[in-house]
Amino acid sequence: MKSTIPDTGVPIAPPAGNGGDRQEASLHGEILLRLRDYVVEGNIAEGARVPERRLCEMFGISRTPLREALKVLAAEGLIELLPNRGARVRQLSQRDLEELFDVMAGLEGLAGRLACEAITDEEITAIEQLHYEMYGHYLHRDMHGYFQTNQRIHESIVAAARNETLRTAYANFAGRIRRVRYSANFARKRQRWAEAMREHEAILDALRRRAASELSDILFQHLRNKRSAAIDHLTEPQGEAPASP
Template sequence: MAGHVNSLHDQVAQQLRDQIFAGALSPGAFVDESRLCEQLAISRTPLREALKVLTAEGLIRHEPRRGCFVNEVTEKDLDEIFPVIALLEGRCAFEAALHAGDADLQALEVLHEQLQQSAKQGLIPAYYAANYAIHEAIIAVAGNKWLAQVIGDLRKILKLARLQQLNAPGRLTQSLEEHMAIFAALKAGDAQGAEAAMRTHLTRQREALRQLAKQQHSRVAKPAAEHDTQKVMT
């Protein structure tokens, strides 16, 4: 019986994650428990257990006497998360370089060919998919379950932010070059080189996101300034 309850709240947690990542439950949104119970055809118990799981993951925050809300990721959060994930994924690349066999490198070769084709054709969604698959493959080759677990948790937070770093000017080409540098180090069995290249890759992702945020802020500020000028003129 306990196993059934556990599996149910795990299923509910995954359904809520899917809604959050799809934007159906947007950042800052109130989590309406009554509506979700009705929508998912469940009782309050598995829903509340699922909300505890998502709170522990950082996707949901609980406010006393107010209820649960979808978390919002701030620029400060990103500044704090990226150095940590760069360290962790760097370590994964280090361990992957030590453990990668011929079959692992062949599989990574195929993924990097997909990455190159996507970049060449400017297919950003396909590039994101190949990029994600490469990161996952490197984590798998590293074979360190603790690294995989912590990286997975941090990635959920980053996914919540709905980041689009490849939209920064020149970022697609730069990202591809970084990936090829990581792969070259993996093929050479250069653990320290792979670690350094991966850390550079993640650090530059943050720089690209910061650049995008500045551009968006400028676009928002410019119309507001023009509007104020028009008010003064009239």
């Protein structure tokens, strides 16, 4: 059987040797980054307890900085804090997911609107490149590649909005959804896939024309449709995904 927390047996991680390139002076900041990733990547089951003690050992720290990080993650909506009963990975109901997708849709729509005001031709060209790359993945039925490129496109649009506040909020909500996305890959249906490609064409077109309101609408609808696909997938998960033999 498989524990919710993979016991690596490893005597803790290097205190300062952070895996990525980012760095944090304070311990709680470092822990926050690592713990957030740990949760977002789905290392703890939905609704399962977040064991303070275990994590303290795992990170090689005391409870104080860990608990500080937990409070922040709770504020971000990744976990829940039950009084006197510890932290649990937040369970997203179908309604929660719908709400999250709608907020993401709104933020992307906003990003598109703002991007129209500031985006350069070079940036548009770059997005076009990504678009063709994604089309290639689509033709080759490369789900993973498609997904990644798709994400990069949306991130490029958000980046083009030139709004760090928006960027941060977007990343936050994306993290909450990603937790789910790890377990269930949406958009498996061919039909939806083709639709998504057409929508992306429309996005590019509106972007080229810097049609702010129109782009905002299209992006919103695009995410809305993603939402439907995702919810459908959760409702009837046996859709058509031929699991690897």
